Amino acid sequence: MNKKELINQIKEKKSFLCVGLDADINKIPKHLLEFEDPIFEFNKQIIDATKDLCVAYKPNIAFYEAYGVKGWESLQKTIDYIPKNIFTIADAKRGDIGNTSKMYAQAFFETFNFDSITVAPYMGEDSVTPFLEFKNKWVILLALTSNKGADDFQFFNSGDQRLFEKVIQKSQKWGNDENLMFVVGATRPEMFSEIRDLAPDNFLLVPGVGAQGGELSEVCKYGMNKDCGLLINSSRGIIYAGNDESFAEKSRNEAMKIQKEMAILLEQFKLI
Numbered sequence: 001m002n003k004k005e006l007i008n009q010i011k012e013k014k015s016f017l018c019v020g021l022d023a024d025i026n027k028i029p030k031h032l033l034e035f036e037d038p039i040f041e042f043n044k045q046i047i048d049a050t051k052d053l054c055v056a057y058k059p060n061i062a063f064y065e066a067y068g069v070k071g072w073e074s075l076q077k078t079i080d081y082i083p084k085n086i087f088t089i090a091d092a093k094r095g096d097i098g099n100t101s102k103m104y105a106q107a108f109f110e111t112f113n114f115d116s117i118t119v120a121p122y123m124g125e126d127s128v129t130p131f132l133e134f135k136n137k138w139v140i141l142l143a144l145t146s147n148k149g150a151d152d153f154q155f156f157n158s159g160d161q162r163l164f165e166k167v168i169q170k171s172q173k174w175g176n177d178e179n180l181m182f183v184v185g186a187t188r189p190e191m192f193s194e195i196r197d198l199a200p201d202n203f204l205l206v207p208g209v210g211a212q213g214g215e216l217s218e219v220c221k222y223g224m225n226k227d228c229g230l231l232i233n234s235s236r237g238i239i240y241a242g243n244d245e246s247f248a249e250k251s252r253n254e255a256m257k258i259q260k261e262m263a264i265l266l267e268q269f270k271l272i
């Protein structure tokens, strides 16, 4: 999916919500365990209940890898089931020496046909650029993450720049706002103004709303740009809103609350 298509979808749905498909067999409603593939059945019902309210789905790959071959099968079925006009994110946080990154890119962009993948920048240019060589596919580079441990390295300053700033600035020499996004946690809303100065046109994938306590309106205040420029992720807050037979309806209600707030914000910022 290209940037224009993503922006059009945001305007049509009045939403920039990304639903995180972090399906955990120990947390999904018990009645689903009777299905041949409970994880897929769970995702399928969540997708059916939310597809008109969100513009992206983000399966975190850990939740599938954990179950071996069966998990990979659930992931493949899930990605095949997501409507083709919805943006897909493999939250895999990959990145390795060049020839290995190329295989990761092939796995997620060709075999699974994801639109994008999260990539860790730690190994530098030759670990990131193999992902950028795929047409109409996106790298979402970890910049300033939502967790407490972000303080350990990401704020390290070896001179005139902190590490997350260096990541954002340097990586824009490798990619552009048509193939490169950044992960910025909603738990640090005060950082969005600085980040927007460094990356005015790139989309930001923002996890941390919902279960991690981040506030949508706070992120939008300084994080929005002329195209909206934000994909706000919520995983547990939406998919585990209910735990009985009406779980999908409860997920829909949660997603709708966020979408309604997003529609108001898009109007306030004169984006629709």
Ligand SMILES: O=c1ccn([C@@H]2O[C@H](COP(=O)(O)O)[C@@H](O)[C@H]2O)c(=O)[nH]1
Pocket: 020, 022, 060, 091, 144, 145, 146, 147, 183, 184, 185, 207, 208, 209, 210, 211, 212, 233, 234, 235, 236, 237
């Ligand atoms: O900085 C980051 C990067 C990735 N994540 C991932 O996003 C979701 C968040 O899930 P919630 O249940 O909405 O908290 C999850 O897959 C994380 O691994 C992140 O939280 N922060």
